[in-house]
Each structure stands twice: as C-alpha cells, then as structure tokens.
Amino acid sequence: MASAGHRPVKFLLINPTSPLWQVKLNQRPVNSSVFRFSMLTSLYVAASMPAYVETRILDEDVEPVDFDTDAELIGISFMTYNAPRAYELGDRFRALGKTVIFGGYHPSLLPEEALQHADAICIGEAEATLPALMEDYVKGTLQPVYKSCLVDLATLPRPDRSLLQSRKYITLNAMQATRGCYNHCSFCSVAAFNRYQLRTRPVADVIDEMKTLGSYILFMDDNITLNREYALELFEAMIPLRKNWFSQSSISIAFDTELLEMAVRSGCQGLFLGFESLSQASLQSWKKEVNRRKGYFEVAHKLHFYGIQIFGAFVFGSDEDTPDVFADTLDFLLDANIETLQATRLTPFPGTPLYRTLDAQGRIFDTNWSHYDFFHVVYQPLKMSPETLDRGTAWVQQQFYSYPNMAKRLFRSAGYLNPNILLKTTLPLNLGYRKKLSAYGTFNKGLLFVP
Ligand code: B12
Structure with a gap:
C-alpha cells in the first residue's frame, strides 16, 4: 500500500546462491530441505522497507531468478560464498537499467569491492539504513554507501513470513x-x-x-x-x-x-x-x-x-x-x-x-x-x-x-x-x-x- 507523499516502488529482494544449489526452471531444489529454513535475513530487510515499497522475496535456493521482473529496485543480500553470484546478478540487472542495492555480511565487510557491482550498499543492518536509503532513492539522490549504527532491538519491525512460499522450507x-x-x-x-x-x-x-x-x-x-x-x-x-x-x-x-x-x-x-x-x-x-x-x-x-x-x-x-x-x-x-x-x-x-x-x-x-x-x-x-x-x-x-x-x-x-x-x-x-x-x-x- 502506498503511503501519502511517495509513489509506490516495486522491490525485488534476491537471496543468491552458488551454482551447486541454484534452482533451474521446472527443477526441484537440489539442497536437502533441512537446510532450507529461516530466511530471517530477507524477512527483516523486507520489514525495514517503508510502507510505500512492495517487496517480493526471491530465494535462488527454491526458484530461478526472474530477469523480466517489473521491479525497478533490486536488492541482493549475501554472505561471502555467494558474493560472485551476487556480483553477476548485480551487473546483469544494472545492464537492464535497474537500480541495484546490496546488503549483508560480505558487502558490509568488504564495501569497496561490492560497490563495483551495485548502485548503493548498506553496511550493517537494514533497519537502520533502508529508511534513509529509500528517502534518497525516491528523491533521485541515492548515495553509494549507507552505514548503520547498531540497531536498538526494542525497535525491530515484525517479519512478515507470508512473503515466503512456506511449503518450500522445512520451517519458517x-x-x-x-x-x-x-x-x-x-x-x-x-x-x-x-x-x-x-x-x-x-x-x-x-x-x-x-x-x-x-x-x-x-x-x-x-x-x-x-x-x-x-x-x-x-x-x-x-x-x-x-x-x-x-x-x-x-x-x-x-x-x-x-x-x-x-x-x-x-x-x-x-x-x-x-x-x-x-x-x-x-x-x-x-x-x-x-x-x-x-x-x-x-x-x-x-x-x-x-x-x-x-x-x-x-x-x-x-x-x-x-x-x-x-x-x-x-x-x-x-x-x-x-x-x-x-x-x-x-x-x-x-x-x-x-x-x-x-x-x-x-x-x-x-x-x-x-x-x-x-x-x-x-x-x-x-x-x-x-x-x-x-x-x-x-x-x-x-x-x-x-x-x-x-x-x-x-x-x-x-x-x-x-x-x-x-x-x-x-x-x-x-x-x-x-x-x-x-x-x-x-x-x-x-x-x-x-x-
Ligand atoms: C540461518 C543461517 C543459515 C541458513 C539459512 C540462511 C537463510 N537464507 O536464511 C543456512 C543453513 C541455509 C545457512 C547456510 C550457510 N551459511 Co549461514 N548463517 C545463518 C545464520 C546462523 C543466521 C542468519 C540470520 O538469519 N541472521 C539474522 C539476520 C537478521 O541478520 P543478517 O543476516 O546479518 O541480516 C541483516 C544485515 O546483514 C542486513 N542485510 C542483509 N542482507 C541485506 C540486503 C539488503 C539489500 C540490505 C539493505 C541489508 C541487508 O540487514 C539484515 C537485517 O538487519 C548466520 C549467522 C548470523 N548471525 O547471521 C550464518 C552465516 C550467515 N552463515 C554463514 C555461512 C558460511 C554459511 C554457509 C556458506 C556454510 C554453512 N554454514 O554451511 C552456508 C551456505 C548456504 C548453502 N546453500 O549451503 C556465515 C557467513 C560468513 C560470511 N562472512 O560469509 C554466517 C555469518 C555464520 C558463520 N559461521 O560465520 N546459513
């Protein structure tokens, strides 16, 4: 739902994976289902978005990446092992004219490297960076780096687990x-x-x-x-x-x-x-x-x-x-x-x-x-x-x-x-x-x- 003063923004949030675990079209997930759980990272990122942002979560462990997406903003969340895939996706989406933002362990700990493949990176926690990032994005003044303080956990938003296909996970x-x-x-x-x-x-x-x-x-x-x-x-x-x-x-x-x-x-x-x-x-x-x-x-x-x-x-x-x-x-x-x-x-x-x-x-x-x-x-x-x-x-x-x-x-x-x-x-x-x-x-x- 769009809130007053802001146009709606479609956001595709990707959890990339290695070639070994990537799901191809019409294929079942390769990894054992016992290792498909949580997704708390993506859920908290989605929950940190302002109300005018419509987020879709795409987990490459369970479905292939949709390059024809109508989302204008692409978020990629990654640790170190999936950084090469994140960079490949970042480059490809940017070539398609999308704005790409990165967050997670690897870009937070190696920001200069990550910035070569994205328009902006968030260092640290989404709860403290995304609101400011989105303000700038809708104004057309996106900055390359947003750095968070340590979030006060009393202010955490509540994750919306309905954003995920629950049957694809052992538990959410x-x-x-x-x-x-x-x-x-x-x-x-x-x-x-x-x-x-x-x-x-x-x-x-x-x-x-x-x-x-x-x-x-x-x-x-x-x-x-x-x-x-x-x-x-x-x-x-x-x-x-x-x-x-x-x-x-x-x-x-x-x-x-x-x-x-x-x-x-x-x-x-x-x-x-x-x-x-x-x-x-x-x-x-x-x-x-x-x-x-x-x-x-x-x-x-x-x-x-x-x-x-x-x-x-x-x-x-x-x-x-x-x-x-x-x-x-x-x-x-x-x-x-x-x-x-x-x-x-x-x-x-x-x-x-x-x-x-x-x-x-x-x-x-x-x-x-x-x-x-x-x-x-x-x-x-x-x-x-x-x-x-x-x-x-x-x-x-x-x-x-x-x-x-x-x-x-x-x-x-x-x-x-x-x-x-x-x-x-x-x-x-x-x-x-x-x-x-x-x-x-x-x-x-x-x-x-x-x-
Ligand atoms: C649950 C978990 C898993 C689960 C599920 C992951 C999932 N997709 O949900 C599973 C079992 C699949 C998994 C697998 C692996 N994991 Co793991 N995992 C975790 C664990 C314990 C919790 C993750 C979590 O839910 N965190 C809670 C959220 C809220 O915190 P967060 O992830 O940091 O997210 C915040 C910020 O990073 C930021 N952020 C993150 N993404 C983005 C994106 C954008 C756009 C923005 C703006 C912000 C942002 O905002 C978020 C909210 O505050 C972490 C440890 C940890 N404490 O994080 C390890 C951890 C992430 N895993 C790790 C590793 C190494 C792996 C494996 C590679 C190896 C392994 N353990 O077998 C595998 C690889 C996957 C595979 N296919 O085999 C390492 C990563 C280290 C690194 N620097 O890369 C960690 C840190 C644990 C460790 N041993 O050090 N993991």
Whole structure:
C-alpha cells in the first residue's frame, strides 16, 4: 500500500546462491530441505522497507531468478560464498537499467569491492539504513554507501513470513532474541559484523512473536545464553508457551545447572555448540576463551542427561593441528554421541582478525569467494598440506555420517531424547547432512585420507 507523499516502488529482494544449489526452471531444489529454513535475513530487510515499497522475496535456493521482473529496485543480500553470484546478478540487472542495492555480511565487510557491482550498499543492518536509503532513492539522490549504527532491538519491525512460499522450507518458525556476541574469536564474522557487542530484545516482544509461531522454534541467535540474566528471564517467560526450541549457545551452559534446567523447562530440545577444537592450544590461538579448560565429555553427558541433543561444530586447520587431529576428534564425536556434526575447514572470512593475520603472513592462496563455504581450503595450513586438511575433514564427515555410525548414534540417542524430537529432527538432519555432503563429493574425498 502506498503511503501519502511517495509513489509506490516495486522491490525485488534476491537471496543468491552458488551454482551447486541454484534452482533451474521446472527443477526441484537440489539442497536437502533441512537446510532450507529461516530466511530471517530477507524477512527483516523486507520489514525495514517503508510502507510505500512492495517487496517480493526471491530465494535462488527454491526458484530461478526472474530477469523480466517489473521491479525497478533490486536488492541482493549475501554472505561471502555467494558474493560472485551476487556480483553477476548485480551487473546483469544494472545492464537492464535497474537500480541495484546490496546488503549483508560480505558487502558490509568488504564495501569497496561490492560497490563495483551495485548502485548503493548498506553496511550493517537494514533497519537502520533502508529508511534513509529509500528517502534518497525516491528523491533521485541515492548515495553509494549507507552505514548503520547498531540497531536498538526494542525497535525491530515484525517479519512478515507470508512473503515466503512456506511449503518450500522445512520451517519458517525462526526468530531472534539477541544479536551479536562480545567474544573475540578470531575466525568469527558474526562478532565482527556486530562490532563485538551483544544486544537483547525485550523479553515481552520475543514472547509476543513466539505466540504467533508454531510449536517448533529456531532461534537464530549467535549465543542465546551469553547474557545469563537475560536468558534466565527469557526462558522463564517461555515456560507457559510450551514450545520446543533450538538455538546456538556456548558450552558454558553445561556448567550452569540453574540456567540449563530453566532452558529445559522452557522447551529447549537441541543446542548448536561451537566446540571448535579438542586442543587447548588451538582454542587459545583462536581466542576462544569461553571453551578453555572445559571437559567436552562432561558437556555432552550433562546435556544428554537433560534430554538435549547436540549439534556439534568443529573447525579443522588451526596452526596447532597435525594430521592426528582428525582421528582424535572423530573418536570424541562417536564416544560422546554428538547427534549432528558441522565439521568445517578453517575459513578466513574477510573482515575477521583471522583473515588479517593469514593475509599478512601471505598464506591465503585462494580468493575465489565461492570457495569460502567451509568445503574448500583457501589458505596454507602450518602443520599439514592443504590436501591433508581437505581430505582429513572429509574423512571425519564421511565416517561420522556413515550409515553404521548413524544407526549406532540414533540408537544411543533414543535412550535419552524424546522419540518425537529424534524422528522429527535428529534423523532428518543426519540424512540431510549425508545428502549435502555427497553433493560436495565429500564421501569420495574422505576415502583418500589415511588416518
Ligand atoms: C540461518 C543461517 C543459515 C541458513 C539459512 C540462511 C537463510 N537464507 O536464511 C543456512 C543453513 C541455509 C545457512 C547456510 C550457510 N551459511 Co549461514 N548463517 C545463518 C545464520 C546462523 C543466521 C542468519 C540470520 O538469519 N541472521 C539474522 C539476520 C537478521 O541478520 P543478517 O543476516 O546479518 O541480516 C541483516 C544485515 O546483514 C542486513 N542485510 C542483509 N542482507 C541485506 C540486503 C539488503 C539489500 C540490505 C539493505 C541489508 C541487508 O540487514 C539484515 C537485517 O538487519 C548466520 C549467522 C548470523 N548471525 O547471521 C550464518 C552465516 C550467515 N552463515 C554463514 C555461512 C558460511 C554459511 C554457509 C556458506 C556454510 C554453512 N554454514 O554451511 C552456508 C551456505 C548456504 C548453502 N546453500 O549451503 C556465515 C557467513 C560468513 C560470511 N562472512 O560469509 C554466517 C555469518 C555464520 C558463520 N559461521 O560465520 N546459513
């Protein structure tokens, strides 16, 4: 609906993807549906637009790009791995006479590069840049760069999930209670993007939004328990809603029984935990202080005791890692019965301290951004070859997601997880990872590694 004083503007907001996941005409999405969720980024961008803007969201993971669109303004939102596709789309739409604006992690952290393919870029959050950008756009005085302050989360607009084709996603019940993180882990672009600050939303707003969503909720927070007092207040307020929820947290929750019990009472069913490495030296070199000197088996036992499944994240390739790291980590993962694994090759995202260090040491040999997807080695590791790092990581993934290991894991998990949650989340996620990994050729690559 057009508001007084402004002509209506049609805006096409694109979530680009890599050639591997792009949907072609009349084709079904390639990626497993378990990795199609949230879209909170696009939803918040759409919600930040003034009322006279009519936004259509196009997600290249589920539908092909429409170059015949009648939209006059094209927005492209991207991280690093899809920057090359974003640039290709930006160039093409500009050649068609459209105005192109960019936002997201990559253009925020590398604005000069991004600006070569767009008319304007937004550094930071859409909520604080788009209103001014649109004022200028309708007046014909668009500027090349709009920079946001950190938004006060009490002022966040409410995402309109009806802008998405819900049947194409495993769930759209994703939301945020907090943004950012104040820890200084060297590889993390989330903390860098959020200027190493944590912000929280008023608990009443979070509860209001939760009430509008289904019974399974994904919190896209970077660490929902980072502010302990806030988390306690939020979890307590969530209890009467009787929802099931999943989020990211640091492993510290396992050592805080009061917080853990409150999380369980509020419906916590699974946590994505950044273990990152078994090695104290690696954790120290990455400044991942929050994990240091904490027993990982104890973390797993404690969470499992409370019926919480674990999505464990491990990163391979620190300067301390030798080829033994792969077998040692796999032993832990299987013994501790971690339900789902995200194993990644260390990736120096632009804008992070890690990028600056490796770049200064001349060790980054690949700046094809499409390889910054955790499935490629883009820098020279210190104590092994790039091939060993690549194949060793693939080997861990292949072993972890082998059918026998999956069966053993699920059987053990059945002893402490709610069977409904196991069937609806643990099993599909394990199968989804197998599908995704096989699309990347991980299973064949893993066979080339000799532990
Ligand atoms: C959910 C999520 C996913 C989901 C869904 C993504 C989606 N399309 O919705 C899935 C699972 C698909 C995913 C996949 C990947 N992801 Co991911 N993901 C996230 C996560 C956890 C939350 C995203 C989110 O909802 N944020 C909340 C919104 C509100 O914040 P935002 O994205 O920053 O958006 C704001 C601003 O950036 C800005 N903005 C953004 N776009 C635009 C556009 C315009 C025009 C404007 C004006 C403003 C603007 O305004 C927004 C509102 O304030 C983030 C971490 C994070 N904290 O963001 C990682 C993150 C974005 N992912 C990351 C990565 C690396 C990936 C993968 C490449 C690798 C992987 N994890 O397997 C894959 C690639 C995709 C694929 N096909 O395989 C990295 C990106 C790092 C980087 N610098 O590139 C992040 C930061 C996590 C990390 N490990 O560091 N991801």
